Amino acid sequence: MTTSEKYVTGAYCVVFAVLLVYLLIMALKLQRLEREVDELAERVPDEDAEESPREPARVG
Amino acid sequence: MRRIPLPALAVSSLVLVATALVFVFYVAPNDQTLGFSQRIFYFHVSIAFAAYACFVGGAWKALRHLWKRDPRADLESYVCIHQGLIFGAMVLLTGSIWAKISWGRWWVWSEDELVLFLVLYLFYCAYFMLRFSVDPGPQRANLSAVYALFGVVLIPVSFAAIRLAREFLHPRVFTLHGPNFGGWILVTYCISQAAMLVLAYTLYRLELGGKRLDARLRDLREVLA
Numbered sequence: 649m650t651t652s653e654k655y656v657t658g659a660y661c662v663v664f665a666v667l668l669v670y671l672l673i674m675a676l677k678l679q680r681l682e683r684e685v686d687e688l689a690e691r692v693p694d695e696d697a698e699e700s701p702r703e704p705a706r707v708g
Numbered sequence: 709m710r711r712i713p714l715p716a717l718a719v720s721s722l723v724l725v726a727t728a729l730v731f732v733f734y735v736a737p738n739d740q741t742l743g744f745s746q747r748i749f750y751f752h753v754s755i756a757f758a759a760y761a762c763f764v765g766g767a768w769k770a771l772r773h774l775w776k777r778d779p780r781a782d783l784e785s786y787v788c789i790h791q792g793l794i795f796g797a798m799v800l801l802t803g804s805i806w807a808k809i810s811w812g813r814w815w816v817w818s819e820d821e822l823v824l825f826l827v828l829y830l831f832y833c834a835y836f837m838l839r840f841s842v843d844p845g846p847q848r849a850n851l852s853a854v855y856a857l858f859g860v861v862l863i864p865v866s867f868a869a870i871r872l873a874r875e876f877l878h879p880r881v882f883t884l885h886g887p888n889f890g891g892w893i894l895v896t897y898c899i900s901q902a903a904m905l906v907l908a909y910t911l912y913r914l915e916l917g918g919k920r921l922d923a924r925l926r927d928l929r930e931v932l933a
Contacts, residue, residue, distance in 0.1 A: 655808060655809045656747050659806065674914060684929075
């Protein structure tokens, strides 16, 4: 591999490395958003559970 | 206007980038003067135009914010400029590598086109400092929009500097009579340019989607608090 070829390959690798880092940051951000959605979903009262009539408890 | 779905955009950018790479390394001939190193040109110039397009897009959205008071325009302008900075970083890095091969130096301070692109880049870096030094609200949106509009003036200056470059003769690929090359070099350049523009738009849409989701979650959290 000549010096010129090494530099050209390096330049293209740099482009893909920058894009990869950017996509990694975006993926981490989406993960955080997903976690936050889950947290919010837990805080919202479960309407179905409140509205549905309770099953009669068995005695004995 | 119906928007192209994000997965379709992602697939298009992947196909275009892969095709561009095949053309760059297997189809395009070696340049007679610059040799193999000229192959950096295909992505370097395409990325530079994509960065300019992002900055112009940011200024256009800023204008829409100031003129039409479009509530979505501020965030769209911010994301455009953020994309421009990512692509700008790639221009500086690939340009620096090309300078090392052609001129034997990573950076030449006496070259106007290099320094002016760096000035443009730092100008947009300062956009983020300004934006995050003001509390969110109409004032921040207005200040950011005015700043983004000022920045767009630097783009023709940066582009013209390449024409005025003398010392090391930065290659002039576009003249008033059209591109300075033809055949497979032109075809490869066009594919690379399309790939970079579609990639920039895909990343813009991806980031914008994330930022909108983030804003909506913040609102929801406030309601539930």
